[in-house]
Amino acid sequence: MECAGRGRRTRCVGPPTRRCARCGAVAYCSVSHQIAHWGDHKNECERLEQQMKDAEKLNNFPFTFSGEATVQVCEKQETRCSFLTKLGIHCVGMWMGECSCWASAAASLDHSRLTEGWNLSRTLCPCKGPLSPIPKQLSSWKDYYEWRCIPLCSPVALLLHWQEQMYLRWMDTQLHVYESPLTLYQAIQLAATRNLIPEDNNELDGERINLHSYAHCIETDCICKSSTENFSSRTSTSKSSAVVLRLHTGYYHDRFRDIAKDTFPHLIIAPNAGVAAYTSWLPTIELIKEINVPAVFSDYCEEASHLGASCISTVTGCPPMIPIQVNPFRQPMAVEDSPLFLPCYSNCFLFGM
Structure with a gap:
């Protein structure tokens, strides 16, 4: 988070701890920077105020982990790293790109590790295909999870x-x-x-690439481990793909x-x-x-x-x-x-x- 008045002739005097009393969406390092920025901010303040009021709607997900992944991350009670660690998926396989650790690890990363799997149990992992054809229209994450028979405690939506x-x-x-x-x-x-x-x-x-053809779970006896095909061959050229x-x-x-x-x-x-x-x-x-x-x-x-x-x-x-x-x-x-x-x-x- 940067001071909204950064670059206003004078340098910032510290962290931006002084938030706009009306919208609460921007913050300043000092009163002087807040005053200097008002000429620009007054045109957006009312709009940002309404957007802040809609925060609850944006944080509304059906998952059991939604509070930790939304409000607690926004309020810095959780970080993306700590949240993923609690779920046991931090810096593992395809989860590597979901936190700031990715940037530091990218130079030495063996990219084949991205297809190692989801590090989830078979109950939480979409390693099996859907049981039925896709409905006429999916309108929410809940619809998608119900179609795929995935429980709402599964974090796979974080990757999709x-x-x-x-x-x-x-x-x-x-x-x-x-x-x-x-x-x-x-x-x-x-x-x-x-x-x-x-x-x-x-x-x-x-051409189809099936998610369940490479999204292997951690359990050795799951049907998803029966295929010996490598990732590059898991494609189809049929007309139905x-x-x-x-x-x-x-x-x-x-x-x-x-x-x-x-x-x-x-x-x-x-x-x-x-x-x-x-x-x-x-x-x-x-x-x-x-x-x-x-x-x-x-x-x-x-x-x-x-x-x-x-x-x-x-x-x-x-x-x-x-x-x-x-x-x-x-x-x-x-x-x-x-x-x-x-x-x-x-x-x-x-x-x-």
Whole structure:
């Protein structure tokens, strides 16, 4: 957390312990910095005040560990590390990227360890496939857990926000996307209900990577250990399979022409986009406007989404086609050390152009 008045001619005199009495979302190191920042803050104070009032709604998850992963992390009673340690999954296998320890370990990390498994019992682990076809529509984490027959004490939702750059073919709908599976699902639903993409295309088609084919549990006698296939071979090319992944590097506006030679998108999705935070988004937004393709964005908090939507509206001259709204499939563990006291979650809010 930084002083909101940082850089106002004078240096900060200490930690930002003086919070705005009205919104409570920003803090200052001193009275002088608070006064100097008021000219900017007065235009956002009322909006931030309302966002702070919505914190309880954002912290509302159905999991048994929700209080520890949300309120206690936000109030620094828990850290992501201590919370994961209590669950016995700190710095193990695919959990390595869920705390600050990742950065220090990344240089020496053997990336094969990321597929070692979930370090969970068979009851908590999604190491077996779903027992039934996917329902018509999933609208919450509870729906997903019930479909997968996973108990609400299982922390697997903490990982299902993982972001990969991917290309997907959604029946006859082409998507260019940096996204997580369930947030992707929600973005598609929002675009379809607003007739931005065909609503009758309700399945994914392409190459499938089954979560349960490599999400092994810790129990040696579980059926998930019966397969001897390695991770790279766990794909299928049948027509009934789900997702094609093609990885690319670079900014989207720089790579688009090459990517579009193979397929032109019907929908573009970008998670935790930070549209207002990075000037590199400007040419991408201009490109999306030029090719007239709908796009769905997510961000960590409502204020970041508001600023991002404002930037997009300035470029396009139109209000968001998909208004800012809470993503029911946001990661259910709060982000540590956010720049504001606002509750922040990975893929927390969705909006679109």
